[in-house]
Amino acid sequence: MSLATKLLGLIASGGLVFSALAQEPITEPVTQVIKEVKPFRTFITIQKYNLENSGKSADKTFNARIELSFPNGSTVSLPEGGHRWPIGNGQSQEINRTFEVPWSLVQSDSTKFTVAILRSGSTIAPCEFSAEQLSQFNRGYVCHTDAGIQADQGTPQDKIIRESVFVRVFTDRNSNPTEVPKDAIALRN
Helix, strand or coil: CCHHHHHHHHHHHCCCCCCCCCCCCCCCCCCCCCCCCCCCCEEEEEEEEEEEECCCCCCCEEEEEEEEECCCCCEEEECCCCCCEEEECCEEEEEEEEEEECHHHCECCEEEEEEEEEECCECCCCEEEEECCCCCCCEEEEEECCHHHHHHCCCCHHHCCEEEEEEEEEEHHHCCHHHCCCCCEECCC
């Protein structure tokens, strides 16, 4: 009688007790392959870019773009085609562009990504995100400049750079079917 048959008999009789001691090695070949189950689709929406204060004169216009990147090297620039948005102090750019994250980039119920604001006349450190427990809940993030650090460094209030990008991370598992986009852009593996 094989070990598998013994275990099935114990399970059926309700007398299965787990033990850490192995009596004999299993030498039977595996005859069935368990396929990976993809329980949910994951999406990232870049919602909006705000330029509250560029740290420069109020009437100046800048050119900006957003980059979304992943640990595997995939990068997406917005707007597409190498273009940039013209934007000035106190303005917002509605983006609402949704990307579907490949299952290969979802590891242990989480995904990592970076959002970078690229604006003429400014160098801004990117925001690195690690979205954990994707199967549990949807969430929103804000990537923004750190006004407190700038103030601590002695930057005058009117020169403090204040800009932000709003990001939403969600799955079809935690969303109404009407919220799941039909026009999401698939990211490369």
